[in-house]
Amino acid sequence: MDQETSTQVKHTHTDTHTKHNSTLYVSTEPDSSGKRPFLVAAVCLGLLCVLLAGIIGLSVYYNRAIKDSEDKRNNLSQSCSLYKTNTTAERGQLQTRYNNLTEERDQLQTRYNNLTEERDQLQTRYNNLTKEKGHIQAKLYLIEQHCQEGWRYFDSSLYFLSSEKKTWKESRQDCLDRGADLVIINSKEEQTFLFNLKKRVWIGLTDSVNEGTWKWVDDTPLTTRYWHKPQPDNAGHTGNEDCVEIRTDQRPLEAWNDMSCDSKLNWICEKAF
Secondary structure, three states: OOHHHHHHHHHHHHHHHHHHHHHHHHHHHHHHHHHHHHHHHHHHHHHHHHHHHHHHHHHHHHHHHHHHHHHHHHHHHHHHHHHHHHHHHHHHHHHHHHHHHHHHHHHHHHHHHHHHHHHHHHHHHHHHHHHHHHHHHHHHHHHHHHHHOOEEEEOOEEEEEOOOOEOHHHHHHHHHHOOOEEOOOOOHHHHHHHHOOOOOEEEEEEOOOOOOOOEEOOOOEOOOOOEOOOOOOOOOOOOOOOEEEEEEEEEOOEEEEEEOOOOOEEEEEEEEO
């Protein structure tokens, strides 16, 4: 076969093949163009399903999260309420205990103050008793010394009864020399004590300064009287009875008699403690 013939054949074959391929293409193209919309729809539907499933999943997740959050919030709220209640109760108990302790402290402080005051009072009393004890011991010593010298003790005073007789003025001077003075009578008990010595004695009462105005040797006026009636009468032989004695032939509370100060009698000196 020559070259032209061969080329012709080739072209014929090619054309034939082309025609064959063209025929196949024409026969398949309508089928492919009909399936494409369905595929797209299926894909979209699948995507929508996936999206919907995601949305549902997220909704379920968020609902669960919200529920868990609410549960936690409720639990926290309950816990806070319980804590607040317990705290309030505990605070009330602590406040009550604090008040009780404060009251107890105040009571103890008051008791301490009272005990301190009582201690101070006892200390003061002890000090006073100690001083008094010292004074009593000193007085007892002096009384003992005086008693050895012939003095007698009665109702916080010492009395000296003379063994000799002198005038009223001389008697008083003797008392002054002894650090005392003629006795001043202030009570019926003292008068009875002196009367029971059973001696006529001078006492420290006179109206020599102003007739009829009787005064004691310390210049105090006469208030309590133990005269024997009708004394004082100023009825001596000189008519000048200005000094007073205690007589022993009368009753204890009616034993005073005025007589001349120049008469000589025993006397009683008094030294007060």
